[in-house]
Amino acid sequence: MVAYDGVGPVGRRRRWRGRTVWRMDPRPVELPDSVTLITGQGNLPAVRVESARCTGEVYLHGAHVTDWAPSGQDPVIWLSEHSTFVPGRAIRGGIPLSAPWFADGRTGDMTPAHGWFRTSTWEFTGAQDVDGTVSLAFHLDGADVGHPTISADYVVEMGEELTLELAITTQEPLVLENALHTYLAVADIDAVSVRGLEGCHYVDKAPGGLPDNIQQGEVTFAGETDRVYTHDGAAQVIDPAAGRLISLTKSGSSKTVVWNPAVAKSAAMADFGDEEWRGMMCLEVANALDGVIPLEAGGSHTMRATYAVAST
Ligand SMILES: O=P(O)(O)OC[C@H]1O[C@H](O)[C@H](O)[C@@H](O)[C@@H]1O
Structure with a gap:
């Protein structure tokens, strides 16, 4: 980690005399x-938090x-050791923001995969620390990246819990x-189960999967898992090998996706280790x-999610 010296880029890129430059925030x-x-991997600017309650x-x-861990806990957010940190390419792991479409979209032909939010440079617009719980605010102006009708605000609040709030506004009709x-991050996927999805309908996107299924019992992982559940409630990841439980509560979301690439898909991804x-x-x-x-128009x-960790 390199401390930010006030000279490198903070803010958004723009074109100037045919080159991409960084706009320094005037405020x-x-x-x-x-x-x-800080100047993070790939020389990309990042915001580092080391508070009384978390890193x-x-x-x-x-x-x-790319990281969140309440004090005394191992990292909760997983990041691939093989991730690239390159403008225009998504970071592998962490919390990518997928929008304005998910995967290849409802029409099945949208590119780039998961939309352009996760490969755009956002502005860092504010930070505060209230008793060790840190809120970071980010803004994306679609006009900067060729999508002038869409803008977004994202607040990441990290402390003992991690709360994410993504608000998207459009100036023209948008689906x-x-x-x-x-x-x-889990200690051993073979022993992991997910609670809270019992009885929910899901689309199974893994090879050979069917478009409508009903979840029987807890979700376990016995091969490539890629499921979109109709679910607007809470869910918990039970990770016995780590001795912990990660809980999720949410609003503004009607689907919960569970994904693990397993052997073949991992091998096919250049930015993902074969065993990760x-x-x-x-x-x-x-x-x-x-x-x-x-x-x-x-x-x-607005969509909101809170992740929390407890020992089991
Ligand atoms: O490789 P990416 O574009 O980051 O997508 C990673 C995964 O994201 C979601 O979980 C989708 O449901 C999967 O089908 C996809 O493989």
């Missing part, structure tokens, strides 16, 4: 002592959370899809498939 963000601007990190590239594509699937899983808060959000949508 510098006042930072509490627990928040530092964490968010890259401006994608407003991408919105989105996700907080959270990668969670054993130590991660995604529990994503989403609106997708038949759960898209139709917005009128001037409309907005």
Whole structure:
């Protein structure tokens, strides 16, 4: 980690004389002592949090959370050792923001995968620390990246819990899809189970999967798992090998996605280690498939998720 020296880029990129440059924020963000601007991997700017209650990190590239751990806990957010940190490419792991479409979209032909939010550079607009709980605010102006009708605000609040709030506004009618594509660190995926999805309908997107299924009992992982559940409630990841439980509560989301790539898909991804699937899983808060959000011109949508950890 390199401390930010006030000289490198903070803010958003723009074109100037045919080159991509960084716009320095004319109103510098006042930072509490627990928040530092750093030059992260790939020389990308990031916000580092070391507070009385947690440590964490968010890259401006994608407003991408790459770390969160409450004091005394191992990292809760998983990040691939093989991730690239390159403008235009998504970070592998952490919490990618998927929008304005999810995966390849409801029409199945949208690119880039998961939309352009996660590969755009966001502005860091504010930070505060209240008794060790740190709030970081980010803004994305679609006009900066060729999408002038869409803007977004994202607040990441980290302390003993992690709360994410993504608000998206559109100036023209939009069928919105989105996700907080959270990668969670687990000790042994073979022993992990997910509670709270019992009885929910799901689309199974894994090879050979059927479009409508009903979850029987807890979710366990016996191969590639890629499921979009119709579910607006809470869920818990039970990780016996780590002796902990990760809980999720949410609002503004009608789908919960459970993903683990297992052997073949891991091998096919260049930015994902062949064995890394054993130590991660995604529990994503989403609106997708038949759960898209139709917005009128001037409309907005807010989605919120809270992750918390407890020992078992
Ligand atoms: O490789 P990515 O574009 O980051 O997508 C990773 C995964 O995201 C979601 O969980 C989708 O349901 C999966 O189908 C996809 O493989």
